[in-house]
Amino acid sequence: MKANNHVPVYVTIFSELRDRIVNGSLGPGEMLPSENELCAKYRASRETIRKGLKQLEQAGLIYSSPRRGYFVNTPQHNKFTLSFSQDIGNGEVRFKDIRIIRPTAEIQEALNIPSNRKVIAFYRGNYKGERQIGLEIKYVPYDRGLPTIEDEINFAVFPEAADAKATSFSYYTELNIQAVTASGEILSMLDCSPEDPLLLLKRTYITQSGEHIGYSKQYLIPPYGELHGVSGYVQKNTH
Amino acid sequence: MKANNHVPVYVTIFSELRDRIVNGSLGPGEMLPSENELCAKYRASRETIRKGLKQLEQAGLIYSSPRRGYFVNTPQHNKFTLSFSQDIGNGEVRFKDIRIIRPTAEIQEALNIPSNRKVIAFYRGNYKGERQIGLEIKYVPYDRGLPTIEDEINFAVFPEAADAKATSFSYYTELNIQAVTASGEILSMLDCSPEDPLLLLKRTYITQSGEHIGYSKQYLIPPYGELHGVSGYVQKNTH
DNA sequence: AAGTGGTCTAGACCACGTT
DNA sequence: ACGTGGTCTAGACCACTTT
Structure with a gap:
């Protein structure tokens, strides 16, 4: 019928x-x-x-x-689909610095590398107009012949901005969210005070074969640094 | 074949x-x-x-x-499936206080109610053992005959703990995540210092008919108050 | 005109849970 | 023994895009 x-x-x-x-x-x-x-x-x-x-x-x-x-089913309200606010997702990104460093214990663990393996650190600022709303530091193992810095940037550090055809679904991301305050060098690169609470997003980029290709720490300044999500069954209009 | x-x-x-x-x-x-x-x-x-x-x-x-x-498809890495850490999700919850209050502007907007509509506020603490790791305040409109406080608690305030058969999929949750510090009364109900950065989760509970049945603010203390998520296509073992 | 995906049918066999 | 969901087939018609 x-x-x-x-x-x-x-x-x-x-x-x-x-x-x-x-x-x-x-x-x-x-x-x-x-x-x-x-x-x-x-x-x-x-x-x-x-x-x-x-x-x-x-x-x-x-x-x-x-x-x-x-x-x-019994409804689950402790799982959320989360997306970044427009300001962060669509905002402007400006290059700040690039360094080759020895990995801290935190970075060693995140990238699953030994202490003698050096790491490239990229510093970028998130901006909305002239206002800085965040700072992101991406860490990538410094290794395997190092094709050229440019290639590293395109394909390992900023895969989301690089040629999509080359990166494909080859990696996924694990996310951790904390509240922190900034100090020392981080603070000097952020446009905020030492007592300002910040959102810290730690992301690990992992290939489907289990290799950790990158680790990033992104600091977000309120009120722009907010995240939004939904859980449960959200009624959708017929598209 | x-x-x-x-x-x-x-x-x-x-x-x-x-x-x-x-x-x-x-x-x-x-x-x-x-x-x-x-x-x-x-x-x-x-x-x-x-x-x-x-x-x-x-x-x-x-x-x-x-x-x-x-x-x-082109992969999306700005959408995450997020879940609470074990400590919060499975931790202990203790009742702290209950009040009937006038809604602040924030609560009026979240619950979509006029300023003369009173609100019940429930205060609960999140604990891990003896350590307090969070504070949650849920706001529910005080109205429609008010069956009994107990019913309100069971079916409107803590639906996740109430009889699942009664609540069903009738609501979903919108989530907002911020970093804040506590002050005044909130601070006194939390086991932390004024300068400690906290995660603040604001949740709005919305029925499928669009009614806002609840609003909650949950403060989480590091390092327990962390959230985790994944994005992209995560390889799963065939279960 | 040929090819595509979207929908739908009326069968079939299977492994397994329940009675 | 019967009912269940899981898998699979070989057709069919449709609306539309591409050539």
């Missing part, structure tokens, strides 16, 4: 079950009707029903337990 | 294409072979091929453009 306005059948199934879960008439832990029952109810083939159920599963609303049935 | 060790064909398709994308032999923006070509290559039916491609799409590696083809 076709739905009315060119709405695919599986979307109808998804929507109706989603509504029942969202409004509570299907509560967490409850079992959904079996695929065959839904086939009968919607007069659709099993694959079509499964398509709708798959969407619910991917939205995090249900899970399937093979040979038992589908069940409503 | 069946795969070797009971590995579904669509998983094989997913894995092989994923590897080609991850190792760069299929770069961002490149078009994948068409479904029909993949059908021929893997000697599988079109729906099976589509299943594998769907997985790649949901992993964020590719996207499909109807009537044109499938294309490799």
Whole structure:
């Protein structure tokens, strides 16, 4: 049976079950009707029903337990999808300094390297107009022939800005968020006072083969240095 | 053609294409072979091929453009899936105080209420053993007959701890992360100094109908108050 | 005109949980 | 023994893009 306005059948199934879960008439832990029952109810083939159920599963609303049935999930509100505020993500970046240093214990651990392996440190400032809103230091192992500084910059240090075709999905990022104050050299490179609380984002760049190709510390000054996220099932308008 | 060790064909398709994308032999923006070509290559039916491609799409590696083809995505590293550290998520929570207050401008805006609408404020401490690692204040509109304080606590203030069957997916959470220092009353309820930088998590609880049912401010003390996240495509072992 | 992805069907076999 | 979800097939029609 076709739905009315060119709405695919599986979307109808998804929507109706989603509504029942969202409004509570299907509560967490409850079992959904079996695929065959839904086939009968919607007069659709099993694959079509499964398509709708798959969407619910991917939205995090249900899970399937093979040979038992589908069940409503218990909502998770301690996991968030986080994105950077526009100011940081789209703001201006200015080069500040570049150094070759001995790794601190922190950097050794983050990059998984011995103490005698030197590291290149890149200093960049985040700006919004003339106002500095952050400072980012990226550390990259200094090694393997070192093609040229330029190549290192393009492909290892700032992969997000480099030729996307070359970097691809070859790495992912681990993120750690802390609140800190700045001191010493860091403070002098930031436009703030010693008592100002800052967000510190530590990121480790890891290839799919497990190699740690970079480590960065980014200091963000309030009120620009804010992060935003959402958790749970956010209602989306049909795109 | 069946795969070797009971590995579904669509998983094989997913894995092989994923590897080609991850190792760069299929770069961002490149078009994948068409479904029909993949059908021929893997000697599988079109729906099976589509299943594998769907997985790649949901992993964020590719996207499909109807009537044109499938294309490799450009990786996004400014979106993170974030979760709380174990200490916070699994730590102990102790009740501290409960008050009925006039909403500040901040709370009015967060809860979307007028200034004459009173608010219940719940104060809770996060502990790890005897060490306090955080303070959370939840604000809930004081209204609609007020069933009993207990009900408010169970179903509006601490839904994550209440009967899951009653709360369901009826709300989602918006999160904001800042770095701050504590002062005045907040400071006195926290086990830290005025100059200690703290993480401040502001959360707004929103029902699917758009109603703002709660607002909370959680202060976290380093080094326990840390957040962790990942971005990009993280290799997972087949569970 | 040929090719593409989007939707859908009506079957099939399997492994396993429940009764 | 029966029901369940997991996998898979070989078709079909559609709307649209590309050539």
